[in-house]
Amino acid sequence: xxxxxxxxxxxxxxxxxxxxxxxxxxxxxxxxxxxxxxxxxxxxxxxxxxxxxxxxxxxxxxxxxxxxxxxxxxxxxxxxxxxxxxxxxxxxxxxxxxxxxxxxxxxxxxxxxxx
Amino acid sequence: xxxxxxxxxxxxxxxxxxxxxxxxxxxxxxxxxxxxxxxxxxxxxxxxxxxxxxxxxxxxxxxxxxxxxxxxxxxxxxxxxxxxxxxxxxxxxxxxxxxxxxxxxxxxxxxxxxxxxxxxxxxxxxxxxxxxxxxxxxxxxxxxxxxxxxxxxxxxxxxxxxxxxxxxxxxxxxxxxxxxxxxxxxxxxxxxxxx
Numbered sequence: 131x132x133x134x135x136x137x138x139x140x141x142x143x144x145x146x147x148x149x150x151x152x153x154x155x156x157x158x159x160x161x162x163x164x165x166x167x168x169x170x171x172x173x174x175x176x177x178x179x180x181x182x183x184x185x186x187x188x189x190x191x192x193x194x195x196x197x198x199x200x201x202x203x204x205x206x207x208x209x210x211x212x213x214x215x216x217x218x219x220x221x222x223x224x225x226x227x228x229x230x231x232x233x234x235x236x237x238x239x240x241x242x243x244x245x
Numbered sequence: 246x247x248x249x250x251x252x253x254x255x256x257x258x259x260x261x262x263x264x265x266x267x268x269x270x271x272x273x274x275x276x277x278x279x280x281x282x283x284x285x286x287x288x289x290x291x292x293x294x295x296x297x298x299x300x301x302x303x304x305x306x307x308x309x310x311x312x313x314x315x316x317x318x319x320x321x322x323x324x325x326x327x328x329x330x331x332x333x334x335x336x337x338x339x340x341x342x343x344x345x346x347x348x349x350x351x352x353x354x355x356x357x358x359x360x361x362x363x364x365x366x367x368x369x370x371x372x373x374x375x376x377x378x379x380x381x382x383x384x385x386x387x388x389x390x391x392x393x394x395x396x397x398x399x400x401x402x403x404x405x406x407x408x409x410x411x412x413x414x415x416x417x418x419x420x421x422x423x424x425x426x427x428x429x430x431x432x433x434x435x436x437x438x439x440x
Contacts, residue, residue, distance in 0.1 A: 140378065140428075140432065141397055143374070143375065143378060144282075144378070144394075144397050144398045145397070145398060145400070147278050147281070147282055147398060148275055148278045148279070148398045148399055148400070149274040149275050149278050150274055150277040150278040150281060151274065152273050152274060152277055152294070153291070156291050156294065156295065157273070159295060160269065160273075160294070160295055160298045161266065161269070163295075163298065163299055163302065164262065164265050164266055164269055164298060164302060165262055165266070167299065167302055169260050169302060169305065169306060170302070170303045170304070170305070170306050170307075
């Protein structure tokens, strides 16, 4: 049974206390704080930072490889070759190396297995 | 309302003070009403009210609008601050003043209420009944009191209560139900006509 149906008058009294007037002095203090206190710096989210780093690293690898290939005489194809190599390397890493690393982590003995 | 709250919160996160003040204006009365019933003392409620807004100012940059609406987040900050204050008062009072079983900080609130002058709100709705209600609320365990107030004073949905108290929705329902049952048991001397 709901509180309102069980005791409507009590429920109404509780509701009546829901909204109180903030005293002027307190209101002024809080407003001043909200207007003047410095806002805390926004914390960086780790996944976003990791993604940003990964993208930057990929771009850097591609550009550096393309420049090396171009200087080695690959000509117009250097960008294409560099992109293919970097994407292939990243694909290989995520499909083969990453699961392998995760597997290694899961089989690492924990405190309960060493005891 | 929640949509606008979210928009304001997003702008406030980026450092827009006007948006922050708009959020303050929107929630200040309800927040103070909640803190007053939660803490049972107007002066303490006002102290904690100020603390809460300073905490909001500090925590706002890390508030993620995608994780839910602003109101549960704000009331979570308030609930944590209120519980911290109750525990601090309990520690300050020392073990000899604590209730023997389960009361703890709530019993301190009961003591405060008993010795306190009636609030303007209490006077307007009948001091004795209002005080009995405050008394009964103060005797509830913190989590139940929180859940009952969020539900029946602030009119939050169970979903919002679950987000505020960071408990599953089923637990929120149980807390409200148990709190209401306990309140009812403590207020058996008042018939509906007298209220």
